[in-house]
Amino acid sequence: MAQITLKPTKVPELYLEGYNITPDAFAGKSLMEIADLDAHEGKIKVKLGDYFEIAGQSGDTAEETAINIDGDCSRIKYIGNKMSAGSITINGNADMYVGGWMKGGKIHVMGNVDSFCGIAMEGGEIVVEGNAQNHVGCAYRGDWRGMRGGTIRIKGSAGNDIGTFMLGGTIIIEKDAFIHVSTHAEGGTVVIKGNVQGRVGGQMVKGDIYVLGSVQYMLPGFKKVGSVEQKIDGTEATFTHYIGDLGERHPKSKGKEVYANLYVQEA
Amino acid sequence: MAEILIRNGFVIDPTRNINGDVADIAIKDGQIVEGVGSKAKVIDASGKVVMAGGVDVHSHVAGPKVNVGRLMRPEDKLFKSPHNQKNYRMESGFSIPSTFKTGYDYARMGYAFVMEAAMPPLHSPHVHEEIHDTPIIDQAALPVFGNSWFVFEYLKNEEIDNCAAYIAWLLKVTKGFGIKVVNPGGSSAWAWGLNCLTLSDPVPYFDITPAEIITGLMKTNEYLGLPHSMHIHHNDLGNPGNYETTLESLRLAEGVATKNNFGRDTVMHSTHIQFHSYGGDSWGTFESKAREVMDYVNKQKNISIDLGCVTLDETTTMTADGPFEHHITNLNHLKWANTDVELETAAGVVPYVYDKDIKVNGIQWAIGLEMGLYATDPMRTFITTDHPNAGPFTRYPRIIKWLMSKQAREETLASFKHTDKVIDATDIHSMDRELSLFEIAQMTRAGPAKALGLSNMFGGLGVGMDANVGIFDLNFNDMPADPEAIEKAFSRACWFIKSGEIIVKEGDIVSHGNKRTIWVKPNVAENPQVIRDIQDKFLKDYSVGSDTYQVRDYLAPNPYVIEFDVEA
Ligand SMILES: [Zn+2]
Numbered sequence: 128m129a130q131i132t133l134k135p136t137k138v139p140e141l142y143l144e145g146y147n148i149t150p151d152a153f154a155g156k157s158l159m160e161i162a163d164l165d166a167h168e169g170k171i172k173v174k175l176g177d178y179f180e181i182a183g184q185s186g187d188t189a190e191e192t193a194i195n196i197d198g199d200c201s202r203i204k205y206i207g208n209k210m211s212a213g214s215i216t217i218n219g220n221a222d223m224y225v226g227g228w229m230k231g232g233k234i235h236v237m238g239n240v241d242s243f244c245g246i247a248m249e250g251g252e253i254v255v256e257g258n259a260q261n262h263v264g265c266a267y268r269g270d271w272r273g274m275r276g277g278t279i280r281i282k283g284s285a286g287n288d289i290g291t292f293m294l295g296g297t298i299i300i301e302k303d304a305f306i307h308v309s310t311h312a313e314g315g316t317v318v319i320k321g322n323v324q325g326r327v328g329g330q331m332v333k334g335d336i337y338v339l340g341s342v343q344y345m346l347p348g349f350k351k352v353g354s355v356e357q358k359i360d361g362t363e364a365t366f367t368h369y370i371g372d373l374g375e376r377h378p379k380s381k382g383k384e385v386y387a388n389l390y391v392q393e394a
Numbered sequence: 395m396a397e398i399l400i401r402n403g404f405v406i407d408p409t410r411n412i413n414g415d416v417a418d419i420a421i422k423d424g425q426i427v428e429g430v431g432s433k434a435k436v437i438d439a440s441g442k443v444v445m446a447g448g449v450d451v452h453s454h455v456a457g458p459k460v461n462v463g464r465l466m467r468p469e470d471k472l473f474k475s476p477h478n479q480k481n482y483r484m485e486s487g488f489s490i491p492s493t494f495k496t497g498y499d500y501a502r503m504g505y506a507f508v509m510e511a512a513m514p515p516l517h518s519p520h521v522h523e524e525i526h527d528t529p530i531i532d533q534a535a536l537p538v539f540g541n542s543w544f545v546f547e548y549l550k551n552e553e554i555d556n557c558a559a560y561i562a563w564l565l566k567v568t569k570g571f572g573i574k575v576v577n578p579g580g581s582s583a584w585a586w587g588l589n590c591l592t593l594s595d596p597v598p599y600f601d602i603t604p605a606e607i608i609t610g611l612m613k614t615n616e617y618l619g620l621p622h623s624m625h626i627h628h629n630d631l632g633n634p635g636n637y638e639t640t641l642e643s644l645r646l647a648e649g650v651a652t653k654n655n656f657g658r659d660t661v662m663h664s665t666h667i668q669f670h671s672y673g674g675d676s677w678g679t680f681e682s683k684a685r686e687v688m689d690y691v692n693k694q695k696n697i698s699i700d701l702g703c704v705t706l707d708e709t710t711t712m713t714a715d716g717p718f719e720h721h722i723t724n725l726n727h728l729k730w731a732n733t734d735v736e737l738e739t740a741a742g743v744v745p746y747v748y749d750k751d752i753k754v755n756g757i758q759w760a761i762g763l764e765m766g767l768y769a770t771d772p773m774r775t776f777i778t779t780d781h782p783n784a785g786p787f788t789r790y791p792r793i794i795k796w797l798m799s800k801q802a803r804e805e806t807l808a809s810f811k812h813t814d815k816v817i818d819a820t821d822i823h824s825m826d827r828e829l830s831l832f833e834i835a836q837m838t839r840a841g842p843a844k845a846l847g848l849s850n851m852f853g854g855l856g857v858g859m860d861a862n863v864g865i866f867d868l869n870f871n872d873m874p875a876d877p878e879a880i881e882k883a884f885s886r887a888c889w890f891i892k893s894g895e896i897i898v899k900e901g902d903i904v905s906h907g908n909k910r911t912i913w914v915k916p917n918v919a920e921n922p923q924v925i926r927d928i929q930d931k932f933l934k935d936y937s938v939g940s941d942t943y944q945v946r947d948y949l950a951p952n953p954y955v956i957e958f959d960v961e962a
Binding site: 167170172267268269270271376 | 472478
């Protein structure tokens with residue numbers, strides 16, 4: 128796999144929209160051509176080369192291209208935007224929209240990410256060693272078609288609105304989450320290994336949520352139906368099984384209504 | 395203003411029965427003239443088609459429901475809003491484009507006039523503010539009357555003269571163009587959670603029927619002698635089996651004679667007729683009744699129609715047919731906005747995805763095109779998408795392609811998941827007709843201009859008409875074998891001249907033009923009863939005063955007012 132290294136050379140005064148920092152955009156290009164790729168700082172069109180020292184070599188295809196960002200990207204948005212293959216490693220923090228609309232490949236962030244990580248993701252893998260802000264794996268605002276596939280793993284904690292309008296794929300938050308999990312979801316799996324404050328599964332139609340810690344405030348639209356043994360992300364435990372959201376419409380399968388499942392680990 | 399000479403194009407102008415003759419078009423002071431001097435700017439149109447500016451008879455491009463659509467659908471702008479561009483204002487949105495994108499996109503297609511098809515009178519200031527913000531194109535707006543308490547009360551008592559005096563007053567205070575009727579009675583019934591699905595369903599409280607409203611408003615329209623006919627969105631839109639209600643509604647035109655001084659021969663414009671030409675009694679048995687409806691329209695010569703073609707896009711439905719939007723949100727479970735406009739109308743907005751792999755959507759696509767292909771009089775049959783309801787107006791070039799090319803229709807049909815089922819439920823597969831450029835010019839230019847009573851200004855290239863001219867990259871004598879080239883040519887005019895000014899030059903917008911707001915001011919004899927009724931309603935029922943209700947002049951800073959005296 129050919130490797131390209133980007134070393135940040137200046138901190139953008141506003142925020143840099145780095146939508147071209149993807150294996151797809153870099154593949155088959157010389158270092159000069161990569162430096163010449165567009166980005167935006169506010170409404171001003173800029174070049175990637177204005178912000179990074181670029182070294183190494185790109186592969187012929189996205190699949191054969193690995194991007195290594197050697198430095199902090201706290202003011203850079205849209206890294207890995209719409210990427211279909213290959214890999215990106217960020218040795219630091221990243222701003223909003225990491226891996227947004229991603230279709231394949233892998234993104235590994237060593238630090239923290241801001242909001243909208245994995246928004247409307249369709250496939251591939253995102254691993255964040257630190258924490259995430261809000262809207263992990265959510266739908267674009269207004270859209271009813273959220274995350275469809277792939278995996279997002281946040282090794283720290285996450286904020287609000289995780290998996291909004293989710294249709295497929297998996298989101299794992301290894302520590303705590305704040306509020307609004309899988310709101311309006313119609314598929315997919317969210318695993319929260321720590322505690323979550325509340326509003327879990329509001330208006331959820333279909334899909335699964337696992338909470339290995341506690342839910343501080345349960346929504347009234349979820350009903351306890353039993354107790355089950357399950358193995359999830361390497362943890363085997365007994366969970367209290369709830370179905371819901373009973374206030375929402377639910378599709379029928381073989382004459383039976385299909386509900387969303389919420390599994391909360393028993394103490 | 396500069397003089398322009400468009401040289402050697404293939405001119406297509408149905409108003410003068412010119413079909414592809416190579417000729418020059420001379421322009422001076424915003425009008426078509428006999429000739430210009432040697433200093434005129436010369437545009438070489440050789441090998442290209444020259445047509446009058448397009449005329450859109452029905453499109454939802456300004457006002458509260460359009461803006462609600464923009465607000466509730468940020469995702470309509472996602473990846474469709476380019477960063478700032480030189481000489482242009484920012485453009486955003488697809489099915490509900492920003493005002494600037496609306497003006498630019500119509501200009502790129504060579505359109506000169508667009509009718510905003512439903513103006514809630516109470517919100518007319520907002521409609522005019524957005525019209526004012528939409529560059530280049532001339533626009534007018536049709537206030538809705540089919541669910542007005544005033545209209546119900548006058549027509550219930552068969553007081554056509556009072557109804558006419560009220561409508562004349564309302565057109566003046568809202569700067570409106572004519573009489574729009576949306577789901578007559580049904581949108582008012584919606585305030586009670588009800589609807590009027592047949593022409594004899596009484597409107598709650600008012601005890602008048604849709605048939606009485608339709609007939610009364612046609613008579614009122616001719617009493618006033620307005621430029622346009624009554625313009626109707628029939629009852630029971632969008633439901634299987636609704637074609638019978640449509641035919642019943644169309645037949646009401648038989649008893650009404652046209653009376654106007656604007657060259658109009660019709661008394662009813664039946665809009666987005668595709669949505670009203672459905673057979674079957676469920677979505678399972680859903681089928682085309684295009685032939686049945688068009689057989690009637692073809693022989694009933696005082697009716698005009700527009701198609702409302704489904705373009706198989708993700709779009710946003712929006713209509714004053716409040717109960718219908720509730721029906722849609724129950725079908726597709728997507729977000730819904732709903733409102734009641736006091737004393738006047740209702741409205742709703744719901745996103746909708748027309749999916750080529752859903753059988754019903756495929757059949758709807760076929761029905762719209764069949765109606766265009768069954769039409770024997772293109773001067774009474776106009777191309778629309780009921781923008782954005784059946785698709786965005788930016789797809790007109792695609793509809794033209796489908797109407798002009800059987801090959802293009804077959805390619806689309808073959809791409810469906812349920813091709814065979816769509817073929818079984820429609821006639822499209824067996825229809826060989828391919829419309830000519832002359833017929834397209836009738837359907838998009840000369841025809842709508844005539845039905846709107848604007849044929850002295852729009853729709854043709856005769857001397858004295860407004861200098862609205864589109865030049866398209868099509869060789870009349872050697873039309874492209876690939877139908878995609880037709881769509882491409884009509885998507886981006888090479889040149890577009892609006893009111894004598896060059897707006898599009900080699901495909902790019904170069905001017906924001908000098909748009910006009912066109913409105914109609916019929917002067918009727920003073921009617922003390924109607925004046926008293928209006929004062930009464932503003933005192934008792936409206937939440938605003940009659941002073942704040944009206945559209946101030948500054949909202950239409952470049953007006954073109956059609957003023958005339960009504961002979962009693
Ligand atoms: Zn409409």
